[in-house]
Amino acid sequence: AQSVAQPEDQVNVAEGNPLTVKCTYSVSGNPYLFWYVQYPNRGLQFLLKYITGDNLVKGSYGFEAEFNKSQTSFHLKKPSALVSDSALYFCAVRDPNAGKSTFGDGTTLTVKP
Amino acid sequence: DVKVTQSSRYLVKRTGEKVFLECVQDMDHENMFWYRQDPGLGLRLIYFSYDVKMKEKGDIPEGYSVSREKKERFSLILESASTNQTSMYLCASSLFGVTGELFFGEGSRLTVL
Numbered sequence: 001a002q003s004v005a006q007p008e009d010q011v012n013v014a015e016g017n018p019l020t021v022k023c024t025y026s027v028s029g030n031p032y033l034f035w036y037v038q039y040p041n042r043g044l045q046f047l048l049k050y051i052t053g054d055n056l057v058k059g060s061y062g063f064e065a066e067f068n069k070s071q072t073s074f075h076l077k078k079p080s081a082l083v084s085d086s087a088l089y090f091c092a093v094r095d096p097n098a099g100k101s102t103f104g105d106g107t108t109l110t111v112k113p
Numbered sequence: 114d115v116k117v118t119q120s121s122r123y124l125v126k127r128t129g130e131k132v133f134l135e136c137v138q139d140m141d142h143e144n145m146f147w148y149r150q151d152p153g154l155g156l157r158l159i160y161f162s163y164d165v166k167m168k169e170k171g172d173i174p175e176g177y178s179v180s181r182e183k184k185e186r187f188s189l190i191l192e193s194a195s196t197n198q199t200s201m202y203l204c205a206s207s208l209f210g211v212t213g214e215l216f217f218g219e220g221s222r223l224t225v226l
Contacts, residue, residue, distance in 0.1 A: 009153075032212055043117070043203055043217035044156075051212045090155065092215075099144065099163070099211045100171065105155040 002027040004093050006104035013081045013111055021076040021107045023091030032094040033074040034101070035065055037087045044090060050074060061085070081111040116140070119204050119218035126225050132191040134221050136204030142216070143209035145187035147171075147179065150201040150220070159202075162187055163209070194225045 003026045013019045025031055032051055036044040048059025055067045065076045074091060091104040120135035138145065144163055148156040148171075158171030160179040168179050176198060180188045187206075191198055201222050205215040 034214055036215075036217075041220075043219045044205075044215070046214040046216070049212075049214055094211050096211050100146070100158055100161055100169075101215060102158075103148075103156040105153060 002093050002095055002102050004091050004102055004104040006089075006091055006107045008107050009105075010108045010110065013109070015083050015111050015113050016080050019078050019081040019085070019109065019111070021089050021091075021109060023074045023076065023104060024072050025074060025091070025093045026072065027093050027095070029096050031067075031072075031074075032096060033065075033067065034092040034094065035059065035063070035074075035076050036090045036092065036103075038090065038106075039087050047076070047089075081109075083111050083113055085109060086111045117204055117206055117216050117218040119202075119221045121221050122219060124221060124223045126194050126223065128195060128225060130194050130225075132194050132223065132225075134189040134191075134202055134204075134223070136187045136189070136218055137185050138187075138204075138206040138216070139185065140206065140216070141184065142206035143184070144207045144213075145181065146205045146207075146215065147177075147187065147189045148203045148205065149173070150203055156203065159189065191223075194223075196225050199223060199225045 034049045035047040050067045092101045117138045146161040147159040162181045178190045204218040207213040
């Protein structure tokens with residue numbers, strides 16, 4: 001069975017500093033990995049995905065993520081955080097055979113001015 | 114832009130009532146999903162559907178059923194609501210296949226008294 005772990009419930013950074021939100025996964029076969037963001041009282045919005053190819057993936061709002069097969073990780077990063085980046089972030093892995101997505105428990109990112 | 118519309122943002126129901134949650138997408142997506150979101154538990158898949166009139170159980174289908182009579186509409190049904198079904202319910206859709214990202218509705222917050 002596939003699984004996703006987000007080891008940090010909460011990440012706090014100062015505005016202008018780099019940020020990292022961690023994600024590790026377990027899946028049989030090739031992993032299809034995704035990051036989503038959720039603002040209060042809203043649905044989830046897609047940020048970026050890794051399907052194949054370059055290990056560094058760039059997405060919306062200046063976010064990027066690095067796929068590391070040996071460490072089974074897919075950490076979300078941004079070089080310079082904004083207060084408006086404060087939200088709940090979810091990592092997800094999609095089963096290549098069944099198509100259903102499994103989500104991590106989420107990490108709350110708080111960016112302070 | 115893809116739009117996934119959930120008919121009700123907030124509902125309050127009584128124990129034992131039958132509850133319908135409706136979801137409509139306007140991008141001709143084949144795949145549709147229902148998740149529930151609870152604090153600290155991330156998103157858990159209830160049911161999903163790859164095509165009209167077909168459905169597959171997710172990870173927590175007990176107490177729920179679904180209906181997909183038309184491609185654009187996927188309904189979640191609680192036959193007899195219970196207090197432990199108080200939650201945020203999220204509908205999502207995606208293109209056919211396993212590499213596409215999910216597009217989410219705004220969510221339906223259900224309270225069962």
